Amino acid sequence: MAQPVAIEVWNPNGKYRVISTKPMPGTRWINLLIEQDCRVEICTQKKTILSVEDIIALIGDKCDGVIGQLTEDWGDTLFSALSKAGGKAFSNMAVGYNNVDVNAATKYGVAVGNTPGVLTETTAELAASLSLAAARRIVEADEFMRAGLYDGWLPHLFVGNLLKGQTVGVIGAGRIGSAYARMMVEGFKMNLIYYDLYQSTRLEKFVTGMYGSLSYGQFLKASGEQPVTWKRASSMEEVLREADVISLHPILDKTTYHLVNKDSLAVMKKEAILVNCSRGPVIDEVALVEHLKQNPMFRVGLDVFEDEPYMKPGLSEMKNAIVVPHIASASKWTREGMATLAALNVLGKVKGYPVWSDPNRVDLFLDENSPPPAASPSIVNAKALGLPVSKL
């Protein structure tokens, strides 16, 4: 039997009842909903991951839309409950939506939103941070220092890898993978190899200079420096074999589940660095722990875990692993922007607005100095639901 859950209410007389399953950063998202006649209910229950029963209790008998989190299981049961309560919209406060059964939502006529774009650079910066921290053994060195073990400079103390001139490999070169690739190429002058199911034109335009100026490689050459090289790999194995630092940025689906496993780890260089800021199950974490044990010079930087919030046995003891708690999108601007996009996804559907025509261009929704467009920024099942599309 579901227990009542604690909530905070804004604008109690609002016509549309919109629920957020968590308090979210900033207040703009609340104000935007209130201005459009929404009663906003925020779950304040001291429980990190809400169960399906908790969320059913929150939805109640009448609910127009829900803003939810990636830790929740949005399947048939919840979409059926939302639809029975008159709900037409759900938005994840995340770009990834592997926790959502989109077909079930479509079956019940519920629009599913996500929050692309606003977290691209922030997430790529964390992937870059983990790459650097692993290459230069920053966490190990910090622990050593705090333990009072430093008794003077030594030639061999925490020697790591130089990134300049090495090869960075990106698997999944979409928005975040491409932004990360640019950071590593521009920032550290690494050569690039990437693998994606599709050609990443935005990334290739940058490295080949199709924007009308010199490519980055030509620019380096003109400045008397060694130019960087790049290529699109024809298989993931090619990236694993050739790259010194590999960062994973695909979506999680059945094609990417355990994409990195015992066999693929065996193909990688013994001193390679592997970074994962996508989703935990993209790596077979048991195989990874074994690989880390067998290859002490192989290092990983992980933001996500297969059985989140848990780690597979042995991982926390590995000195060659850096682990952080799914914080890749955690900058203030990004988290406030994610909350805004999620709220506007729900609001747009509740108000009958069209869907924004390009979810890669959401800047207008994030400008605090002007009202957002009357559209839902990103609805992933818009086509399946036959929703109208806004003209830019």
Ligand SMILES: NC(=O)c1ccc[n+]([C@@H]2O[C@H](COP(=O)([O-])OP(=O)(O)OC[C@H]3O[C@@H](n4cnc5c(N)ncnc54)[C@H](O)[C@@H]3O)[C@@H](O)[C@H]2O)c1
């Ligand atoms: N750790 C975090 O906090 C965090 C933050 C943001 C996003 N993410 C994760 O990152 C993912 C990517 O986000 P994005 O905005 O860059 O999405 P995106 O859709 O722009 O990019 C994903 C890319 O993966 C590629 N891809 C799909 N299947 C593949 C396969 N089998 N092999 C190789 N490539 C494949 C796609 O073609 C696409 O280019 C999200 O789905 C989410 O799960 C995590």
Ligand SMILES: O=C(O)[C@H](O)CO
């Ligand atoms: O998919 C996402 O958006 C992240 O995992 C949370 O930022």
